[in-house]
Amino acid sequence: MSPTTTAVDDDLWSAVGDPTRRRMLDLLLGDGGGTATTLSGRLPVTRQAVAKHLGVLDRAGLVHATPAGRERRYEVDEAQLARAVAQLSSVGAAWDARLQRIRRIAEAIQRAERQTGESAED
Amino acid sequence: MSPTTTAVDDDLWSAVGDPTRRRMLDLLLGDGGGTATTLSGRLPVTRQAVAKHLGVLDRAGLVHATPAGRERRYEVDEAQLARAVAQLSSVGAAWDARLQRIRRIAEAIQRAERQTGESAED
DNA sequence: CTCATGTCGCAACCTTTGGTTGCACATAAT
């Protein structure tokens, strides 16, 4: 049985779990890249905060930086983000599977009780 | 265009973004419920830490408590978790859509350049 | 009834992390 929560996912989840980082990914995807300064202009946080988040995303491999003159342009690593999305949805799928199994078991118990006429209230 | 990151999702993401809370959901799903004590026995954290997380999950509506004698049993709210999974995968789907749009645009540009004979290497 | 045990809840404290301000350094632009 595949464990629904492996240690491998944790870095990815923590990278994408922060709301500011999710919005940064949105902006980078929409604009096709950006710098800490341009991003901070479109977010409710300072440039330094954005810089830290870019560092996190970079270490997670979700973005990569390209020094251009005095600027430092960041772009989304498409392949990595695609892999990330796949990981996230696989966890969701695992939970869904467990939920459905629970529902099936519950229904089976109810059927069995009806059949034997048991009333199993404690 | 639906914004891929709305403020509504933030509570949900922060509830499910923590690795310990994800594992707690796993255990609760697998065992069909549990108490702070039983969960802490199967996790690398103390009972008090588990209790705090159960509070977070409870406020997020993902679990609900049932006082039973001197114990306090928690169970997953299936409907809420199902809704949560749907939200998460919708964000992933939005990112996927953006990625595919970017790829299409990039391919279109390459085709156009090949056609006109331009070599736009900077 | 009383006592021992097991479960819980609360408060204080530590560490990490998201966020801020302030300053120094580098590169353009005039």
Add this chain to the structure above:
DNA sequence: ATTATGTGCAACCAAAGGTTGCGACATGAG
């Protein structure tokens, strides 16, 4: 050369995950 813009580093602050310690309450044994 001077001014303006973009970056990086360090100190500081507040919230969140985690720990220990203690007191309260239900339950089973004597």
